[in-house]
Amino acid sequence: MSSDTEAATSSTEMIAETSDNTEKMDEIDEPETKRRKLTKNNEMDEKKNRLEDRLGGILCCAVCLDLPKAAVYQCNNGHLMCAGCFTHLLADARLRDETATCPNCRVEISKTAATRNLAVENAVSELPSECQYCGKEFPRNTLERHEDQMCEERISGCKYSRIGCPWRGPMHESKQHEQDCPHPRRTGAEVMEALQVIDQRVAEERKLYENIFELLGYEKITMNDLQLKPYRTEEFVHRLYYETSRFSAFNNQWVVKARINNSQKDPTQSSERDMTYQLILKTRTSCPLNIHFVILHGPFGDMKILPRIYRFDFTEDENESPYVALSLPDTAECNRLLAAKTINFRFIMFLA
Structure with a gap:
């Protein structure tokens, strides 16, 4: 009896060990692409559940469904509109000779009937948004400065564009390009075409100022x-x-x-x-x-x-x-x- 019991126990342990080994082999044999896909799906699910993403859906404009970039207006019932959509609704009503109404509840809106929502403006300015160049997230109130002045991936031109260089690329590549740019070594005759375009623009501006000073006389x-x-x-x-x-x-x-x-x-x-x-x-x-x-x-x-x-x-x-x-x-x-x-x-x- 004892030998049968020992045999049964040994058999059970062997089955369990075999099962563990099989699971480990499955994990090892699982394709890398599948693991990356599963990881990516989990990250996306986690992203959807982030507070800032849920707030973005709540605080968006009722017309364009995008987060406002500047002023936020609301109707008497609290529906939000960005400044661009708000003025567009008022302009359309003016053109049709109608009363402007909220697109959600149809209550009347106007410069006096609608109000600014400063709390929403401040909340939206703190929400993160992706840089269009590098893809990193920054608070919306600092994003414009990052994209205009600090991002190394922002689009830049060559400093020799005034003499015809058409190159445009990431900011961090501009120094290397300018070192290799062939335009500084071109002859005067070759860069005359670009200079003529600049001269024409300057001549138009000068003509405007000369006309103003002449009229003032x-x-x-x-x-x-x-x-x-x-x-x-x-x-x-x-x-x-x-x-x-x-x-x-x-x-x-x-x-x-x-x-x-x-x-x-x-x-x-x-x-x-x-x-x-x-x-x-x-x-x-x-x-x-x-x-x-x-x-x-x-x-x-x-x-x-x-x-x-x-x-x-x-x-x-x-x-x-x-x-x-x-x-x-x-x-x-x-x-x-x-x-x-x-x-x-x-x-x-x-x-x-």
Whole structure:
């Protein structure tokens, strides 16, 4: 009996040992790619459960579903919108002659009906975000400085780009490239093409400044701080346009009129938006008026504009200048102006 028991025990131990050896062999024989895949899946599951990722889904904009980069607005029911989407909603409502509403709950929103949420802005600024160049995570309030100044993987150009070198690459490779760059050893005739492009750009800037100083020497100069207010045309489709009140200059009455996307039928269907304006003489003139005019943001407005001087000869038959570009930097600035009740600017006129 004892020998049978010992045999059974020995057999059980051998089976258990064989099982352990089999598991160890399976672990050894498991492919490396499979282990990496399992490890990666576990890391992704862990990442999904991180607090910052869950907060990112809660604090995102209700329109674009992305985390805000600057100001955060909320409707009366607390739904969040980034500054870009908020002004876009207000601009669309202005173009359609409708009341702007929250995309979630349809409650009315406006510059006064919506409020900034500073707590969300501060929370979002502390959430981590990946650098677009190196892939490392940094708090969002320091990410821009890292990408612009510190990241070694950020895209950089060659210091000889002014003489035609087209190289662009990671910042840490720029020194080695500049040592090997062939452009410093090119002849003057070979780099003339690149220098001509630079000269043309400088000439355009110089022409603008020379024109300004020349106009400042004119005897008759007038300056008015004006407001563009929104109106609707009397057509079947009521298009939006802007117009100032009448103002006096050079013993005449004038009006500035502006329109969106050159009176496009439905500007809300376009992702790109711009404004053009014209100067209109409202009184009759007995002699031609050679007028130069320019729009600036002025002391009462915050319009971001690139000053550009225009000229038109007003006569008894030609009392409206053609529509010219209001030189805004981008569509976002145009939406911001449309979202406001009025557009304030300074208008300077020169009479030759």
